[in-house]
Amino acid sequence: MKILIVAPAWVGDMVMAQSLLIALKNTHPHCQIDVLAPAWSQGLLARMPEVRQTFIMPLSHGQFGIKARFALGKTLRNEKYDQSIVLPNSWKSALIPFFAKIPKRTGFLGECRFGLLNDIRPLDKTQLTMTVQRFVALGYKSDTPLSIAYDFPALSVSAQQQAAVIKKFTLDLDKPVLVLCAGAEYGSAKRWPETHFAQLAQQKLEKGWQVWLIGSEKDQKITQAINERCHHACHDFAGKTNLTQAVDLLSLAHTVVTNDSGLMHIAAALDKKVIALYGSSDPHFTPPLHVKAQIVSLNLACSPCFKRECPLGHRQCLTDILPHQVIALIER
Numbered sequence: 001m002k003i004l005i006v007a008p009a010w011v012g013d014m015v016m017a018q019s020l021l022i023a024l025k026n027t028h029p030h031c032q033i034d035v036l037a038p039a040w041s042q043g044l045l046a047r048m049p050e051v052r053q054t055f056i057m058p059l060s061h062g063q064f065g066i067k068a069r070f071a072l073g074k075t076l077r078n079e080k081y082d083q084s085i086v087l088p089n090s091w092k093s094a095l096i097p098f099f100a101k102i103p104k105r106t107g108f109l110g111e112c113r114f115g116l117l118n119d120i121r122p123l124d125k126t127q128l129t130m131t132v133q134r135f136v137a138l139g140y141k142s143d144t145p146l147s148i149a150y151d152f153p154a155l156s157v158s159a160q161q162q163a164a165v166i167k168k169f170t171l172d173l174d175k176p177v178l179v180l181c182a183g184a185e186y187g188s189a190k191r192w193p194e195t196h197f198a199q200l201a202q203q204k205l206e207k208g209w210q211v212w213l214i215g216s217e218k219d220q221k222i223t224q225a226i227n228e229r230c231h232h233a234c235h236d237f238a239g240k241t242n243l244t245q246a247v248d249l250l251s252l253a254h255t256v257v258t259n260d261s262g263l264m265h266i267a268a269a270l271d272k273k274v275i276a277l278y279g280s281s282d283p284h285f286t287p288p289l290h291v292k293a294q295i296v297s298l299n300l301a302c303s304p305c306f307k308r309e310c311p312l313g314h315r316q317c318l319t320d321i322l323p324h325q326v327i328a329l330i331e332r
Helices: 011-016 018-027 039-045 066-079 092-099 131-137 159-168 194-206 217-229 243-250 262-269 323-331
Strands: 002-006 032-037 051-056 083-086 104-108 119-121 177-181 210-213 255-259 273-277 294-296
Touching: 002 018, 002 066, 002 092, 011 018, 011 039, 011 131, 011 262, 018 032, 018 131, 032 039, 032 066, 039 051, 039 243, 066 092, 083 092, 092 104, 159 243, 177 194, 177 262, 194 210, 194 217, 194 323, 210 217, 243 262, 255 262, 255 323, 262 273, 273 323, 294 323
Parallel strands: 002 032, 002 083, 032 051, 083 104, 104 119, 177 210, 177 255, 255 273, 273 294
Antiparallel strands: none
């Protein structure tokens, strides 16, 4: 059985999609799973042992590109897939499996995808309350009870891959590593204050830990501000790694303190002790999927609001989470 997964466009969703891949392997142990995904995700998918091969989506998020979709679909006909599972809910995301003439095309109805999908599932959000549940449900028959269990994502990083990233960045692991993921691409309403991150970092540095700041180029202003408050004693990796290297760096951490972000999901999938800080988003909808994960949320009346910027202008859902509370969780 050959299955093509049309993957989501966000890092966190990509990690949670691994639970679907595990479910497919549990149900069909000998199935071959390929993934159609954005170029940035190739290193992440390479850390998922369930994936046989990946195909790069030639269009960026939001682009229509009907000719490119048709050309790729026509090429994929040679793979002779038995089924495709389309995780995004957009109309255009179902085009390539349709053009590839894959006989069984599974997905939620989404943007009225009648015809493009022929195994359409209604989405009952009251039953499937979590993103990971929705992904996993698509891996089972339509009459399967919605209360099915799921496995947590589990990324695989080898000792050789760890050694390579240690060598590249000349790292010394003689002290425990605290990783801070201070960014959140969605918006400031998901970000714990820089001053709080800096206080946390300074206290752990004084106790003999080393502190790594990991993020993308967009997070550089945030990590620079944190590092300046710590007299540049942190190791700032923001914008200096690709996603693959960030995964391998996170695999070396003792503890990860993070906003609700893609890196949070990666750290959880790497079996790390994760302390996840939630403000505008809902920890019941997209929690870090690991028994070691500790969620910090004040559950204010105004949250979750799911806004990029705080509509009330105060971000108390995050500013009122104090550094000493997070330190206590690290030391527990």
